[in-house]
Amino acid sequence: AMQPGEDEDEDYVFDKWMEQARAHPDLTIDDPERECPLFMTDMPDHPANIDKNPALAAMQHLVHVDQTPQEIAEQFRDRGNEALKTATGFVGWRVAKGLYTDGLRQEGVDSGLRCILFANRAQVELNLENYGNCIKDCVQSVKIKPTVKAYFRGIKASNALRKWEMTLEMCEKAMQVPDITAKEELVIQKQKEVARQGLQKDRQEEAERKREKQMKDLPFNKMQFNVKRRGLPTGPVEGKSEQMA
Known part of the structure; x- marks a missing residue:
């Protein structure tokens, strides 16, 4: 049950959200109740969409306010791993990519985590x-520490x-x-x-293309080359000599 004063707190939060929404009309849509955190049942499917909602962005900041960049990056790594593990297609992979990217944006993170x-x-x-x-990400990873996992992904790409x-x-x-x-050696x-x-x-194939080009560039071979390539007969047609005799 709602405790005394909770309804006033919710009204205050909603009013503050509306104030922010009006101040940033380009970052909101025409459905404030659906976009207000108080009424949300699900988070946006991509981290970048959080920044489009002033209230959500502020709440996201509060979550990490007492954490170090290392701890924040570790959380993004863990969330990215979970998103990648449960992803069934493009949308899930995009979510995981956004989370890993957010982790890389943190400053002061140790090289092992990066x-x-x-x-x-x-x-x-x-x-x-x-x-x-x-390939670019694999190169960045192995620059820090060479791993078979990173190399293998770069190899496949x-x-x-x-x-x-x-x-x-x-x-x-x-x-x-x-x-x-x-x-791993066998896979590589x-x-x-x-x-x-x-x-x-x-x-x-490149050697064959060069050979054909050289043949075409020789004037005395040009006609012979074209005849051969088109499969035209180069000798007397059978039965032709008997008919002409």
């Missing part, structure tokens, strides 16, 4: 098929982009990580073989 946040966000980028961003030489380089570095396991070797075959195929 390494994890970069590596975890790289996994989200990989899920979202943002392969370039995935570079293979998806057909950056075979980058993949092979990261595979070699991953194999040099001191605590790599036999199972499989990705390395994919890159090796891809690079070999690309080089063969």
